[in-house]
Amino acid sequence: MIDSARLFAPETYAAVRRPLTEAETLPSDCYVSPEFHRREIERIFRPRWRFVGRADEIAAPGAYRTVDTFAGPVVVVRGRDGVLRGFLNSCRHRGAQLLEGQGECASAIVCPYHAWKFDLDGRLLGAPAMEKTQGFDRGKNGLIPVRLESWGGFLFVNPNPDAPPLLQAWGDLPEVLGPYRFEEMVCVRRIEFDIACNWKLVTENAMEEYHTGTVHKVSLGQQHGESVATRGEWDALYIKQDTTIALMTGETSSLPFIAGLPDKHRHGTYFTMIYPSLQFACTQDCMWWLDFQPLGPERTKVSVGFCFPRTTVARQDFAGQVQRYYARWETSIGEDNGIGEVQQRGLRALGRPAGRLSWKEHHVHKLANWVLDQVLDRPASARRAAE
Ligand code: FES
Numbered sequence: 001m002i003d004s005a006r007l008f009a010p011e012t013y014a015a016v017r018r019p020l021t022e023a024e025t026l027p028s029d030c031y032v033s034p035e036f037h038r039r040e041i042e043r044i045f046r047p048r049w050r051f052v053g054r055a056d057e058i059a060a061p062g063a064y065r066t067v068d069t070f071a072g073p074v075v076v077v078r079g080r081d082g083v084l085r086g087f088l089n090s091c092r093h094r095g096a097q098l099l100e101g102q103g104e105c106a107s108a109i110v111c112p113y114h115a116w117k118f119d120l121d122g123r124l125l126g127a128p129a130m131e132k133t134q135g136f137d138r139g140k141n142g143l144i145p146v147r148l149e150s151w152g153g154f155l156f157v158n159p160n161p162d163a164p165p166l167l168q169a170w171g172d173l174p175e176v177l178g179p180y181r182f183e184e185m186v187c188v189r190r191i192e193f194d195i196a197c198n199w200k201l202v203t204e205n206a207m208e209e210y211h212t213g214t215v216h217k218v219s220l221g222q223q224h225g226e227s228v229a230t231r232g233e234w235d236a237l238y239i240k241q242d243t244t245i246a247l248m249t250g251e252t253s254s255l256p257f258i259a260g261l262p263d264k265h266r267h268g269t270y271f272t273m274i275y276p277s278l279q280f281a282c283t284q285d286c287m288w289w290l291d292f293q294p295l296g297p298e299r300t301k302v303s304v305g306f307c308f309p310r311t312t313v314a315r316q317d318f319a320g321q322v323q324r325y326y327a328r329w330e331t332s333i334g335e336d337n338g339i340g341e342v343q344q345r346g347l348r349a350l351g352r353p354a355g356r357l358s359w360k361e362h363h364v365h366k367l368a369n370w371v372l373d374q375v376l377d378r379p380a381s382a383r384r385a386a387e
C-alpha cells in the first residue's frame with residue numbers, strides 16, 4: 001500500500017509517466033483507496049458537466065429525469081413552453097428531494113413533504129399555511145436553476161454557475177462526430193448496472209480492443225483498432241469494419257446506414273471517450289453511449305443508452321431487427337462488466353506490483369496520465385511558477 005503522504009506525490013508515479021512501451025500501469029491503490037477516490041471526485045467529477053441522457057427521453061411538457069451529480073441531486077424538466085430546464089432537486093422549504101427517477105409530473109412539481117407547489121419553469125405557485133410568515137416572498141422562493149446545455153440531443157448539467165461552457169473542452173469532437181447527426185436520433189432503450197469495480201477499470205476497458213479476443217471470444221471476436229488523433233478532452237479508437245459493429249459475429253441486418261456518412265465513417269466505428277468517463281460508440285447504423293459514474297472506490301454505475309435515427313425506428317422491420325442488437329449489447333456489456341469485477345478483485349492482492357502495458361493499451365496509459373494530471377499535488381516549484 002502507498003502511505004497517505006506519498007499517495008499524491010508526483011514521484012510515486014514516475015513509472016506511469018514514462019512513454020507507453022516503457023511505462024507501468026497505475027498502482028493498485030488508485031483503484032481501491034478511498035482517499036484517491038475522494039480526490040478524483042473533487043478534482044475530476046465535481047467540476048465537470050454531468051451527462052443526463054437524451055432530450056427525446058424528456059419529450060412531453062411535464063416530463064422529467066433526475067440525475068445525481070457530485071454537487072447534489074438535479075432534475076431536468078420540460079416546461080409547457082417546450083423548453084427543458086435544470087433545477088436543484090431540492091425543495092425551497094426544508095429541502096426535501098422533489099422528484100425521483102424519471103416520469104411525468106403533469107402541470108406542476110409538488111413537494112412530497114408539505115406540498116409546496118412549483119411551476120414547471122421553477123416559480124413557486126403555492127405554499128400552504130405560509131400567510132403568517134413575516135416577509136415571505138413567493139417570488140424569491142422558486143426552484144434554484146442549474147445550468148443545462150445540450151449537443152446533438154445529449155443533455156448535460158452543471159450546478160457550478162462559473163463552469164466553462166460544455167463544448168469548451170470537447171475540441172474537434174463535434175466536427176468528427178457531427179456526420180452521425182445525433183440530433184435526428186432517438187433513444188430506444190436504456191439500461192443501468194451497479195457493478196463492483198472502480199470507474200477507471202470499465203473506462204479503460206472501453207478504450208482497448210486487446211481484450212476482445214478473450215472476453216468477447218464468442219460474441220464479437222478479436223477486433224483491431226487504431227488510435228485517432230483528437231483535439232480536446234476526448235479520445236477515439238477507430239475500428240475498421242464495413243458492416244455495423246452493433247451485431248454479433250456473423251449476423252447481418254436490414255437496417256440502413258445513417259444517410260450521408262463520409263467514407264471513413266461508412267467503413268468503421270468510432271469508440272470515443274469524453275473524459276473522464278462518457279463513451280459514444282458510433283457505428284454505421286446507430287450509436288450507443290456508456291456512462292461510467294463512480295459510486296465509491298470499488299463501485300460504479302454503468303448507464304447505457306441505444307439510439308437509432310428516427311427514420312430507422314419508423315421502419316416496419318425495426319422492431320424485429322433491433323432484438324438482435326439488444327442481444328449483442330446485453331451480452332458484450334455483461335462481459336465487460338464481469339471482467340471489470342474480476343480485475344477489481346485481483347487488484348486487492350496486497351503487495352501486488354504495478355504491471356506493464358502492451359502497445360495496444362495506448363488509451364489506458366493516456367487515461368492514467370490524465371487522471372494523474374488532475375489529482376496529484378504539484379511540486380512546490382511548479383506551484384510557485386503558476387502563482
Ligand atoms: S420540504 Fe418541501 S414543502 Fe416542506
Ligand SMILES: [Fe+2]
Pocket residue numbers: 205211212215216332336
Ligand atoms: Fe469489451
